[in-house]
Amino acid sequence: MKKALLVLFAFLLAAPAFAQGKLNVIATTEDLAAIAREVGGDRISIDSIAKGYQDPHFVEAKPSFILKLQKADVLIAVGRELEIGWLPPLIQQSRNAKIQPGAEGYLDASLQAQILEVPTGQITRAMGDVHPLGNPHYWMDPENGKLIAKEIADKLSQLRPNDRAYFTQRQADFTSRLDTAEKGWLAKMAPYKGTKMVTYHRSFPNFAERFGLDIMGYVEPRPGIPPTPQHTLDLINEMKRQNVKLVLVEPYFDLKTPNAIGRDTGAQVLVVPPSVGGVKEITDYFKLFDYDINLIVEAIKKSGAGK
């Protein structure tokens, strides 16, 4: 009888932890979802809002996203005003107190990351759709990937203290695997350090800094402003002067102007996804760098841009 009571008591103690179930995590982008999946494992369910092949600045605030957010325990946002045009109304209409900014379930993944291009001095819209808090494409550096994972592990542990060891172990494992992979990526890019290139939008500053690329210009005259003939002409002249042979374009931009620049300068135009899900082969955070680095290295070899 005593034994049966002890078993029952132990079961009752264990029941609340068991009843907690999986944490429902929603990330605003597939990149954050991929990192959260690495850390959360089977203790979380994870979904994302923006697709990897769409422009994360211009996501539509669809009511179907409200339904996702309504059930979320955690919302992970890129921050730095990347989602300013669409996330605030979704959060507001979610009827979910847990994920309101400042609440326990809201996580801005940028807080520990190395942020580049933080404007100093006076900024105005004459500079284009400039992000006052710095460039939000910071996940394109594996070092920042580790910091994002740490933040996610801390947040998940805060909400599920019983699973802290599990999340910490998975985060350590992710960091270790990323360390190994990063060494390989750096070795692969090392011969091409200092290669000059042009990108369409300012999506790759962290990537360029980590892997030693030199972005000398942009197809957009200013962030968010479509290419103008004069700017394109100036860019072509500068590319010819500096012998730049690569133009990187995000999958959601039109190729008409980059192709014209390529024809005029002899540069190769590469569609380089800056996000997980940008193409169907990129199914996780490691494959994002595998894919992009392979693409860039092959293009440099082919064009001789690294010489």
Added chain:
Amino acid sequence: MRPSGLRASVVTLCVMLGSSSAFAQDSAQTVQQQIDQLRQELQQIQQRLSELEAKASATAPAPSPQSPSAAPAAPAAQPAAPVPPGAEGAGGPSGALPLYGAAGGAVSGSKVFNPDMAVIGDFLGAAGKNDMQPDPFSRAGDHPMPLAMHESEASFQAVVDPYARADFFISFGEEGVDLEEGYLTFTSLPGGLLAKVGKMRAAFGKVNSLHNHVLPWADRPLVFYNLVGGEDGIDDAGFSVARLIPNPWLFLEATGQVFRGDSGGEGSPLFQTTRRSELSYVGHLRAYQDINDDTNIDLGYSYSRGHNGLFASNTLINDGSLVTQLHGIDATVRWRPLQRSIYHSFIGRTEWIWSRRDQPTGLQSGSGGYVSADYQVGRRWFTGVRYDRSNRPDNASLLDTGGSFIVTYWPSEFSQVRGQYRRTNYADGPSANELLFQFQFSIGAHGAHPF
């Protein structure tokens, strides 16, 4: 330094001191002459300073009785910034500009709780002839208004506390200021509820809830001028509660709203209260479904009821004014290919509204609606077409029809230029052919993209 080196240095120093002393004795007379000359110059400067002080005290105003006898403490040094290039002169500032809020090191530390602020300007113009509606954007007044700074909308938005946020939209027109919306939203209510209190645009259909600057046209559809209170529409003070209805198939939201009962602008009356109990009500049911990642459909049914301020002619006792009821349906189809979402999109919209208006002469049952299609042809270019049709609220036998072609150009996300050809066939007057044009621009905080 080694000892031998130290010794040599001491010897050198002694030699130098000795030689300088000898030199001083030789030139003592010269130095005395220089001192005398300096003393003379100092006396001259002191004399000039005394003269200037006397002159300044003669021209200074006498201190007022209220002035404190003691001199005020000098203010703390204010951080300063240079005047931007080109701003100096011609009435502009000069010298260093103060940096408010920068004191103490934390830049804008006192401003972090300020609301997000923005101003949206809406400049409208019209060419062509319209005898029936001289003001092309309002039924009120007979002033032609070919050019107008139609609206300057200032918005202030912020989180109030962990439970609510506040949104204010103040509309500055050429003739006055109006609170277009100002409400508190409770974001953390239990039961999946979203409640608002304040003045707000009612959730009646689609267009009524939209501000001017997010419309794909320079004007509003004819049916809104005729049956739903003109440009202001149903915009009133009250309460709103919306709830998501759980189901496994689609997004379903029910909204119930209670208002004071005053809606509609001059020339487009709708609800007018004559007693406290004459509240108006709005109910809205919205169903939304993604057909695929690129395409979705949005359907709605709306109902509104309020008093219209008219009284039955055979009533001797004021037992309330007569009632207007509106029923509406709306449908929106959106297509936006995700990978090219900034270049191409299509939105097809339609709304149909039925009005049942009690008047002293009897019940008037009219209806009206519009069908529109907007296509984005490039990153900066949009085109659209709209068909309008509506009865008059007070005489349902009169039917106005119309149509528009619209071209919009977006220089950037923060400004747009629009041209619209509009033809209106009035039931009781000559048809009007007009060319409307609009410049819209936004400054300040980045607002949400319309959906």
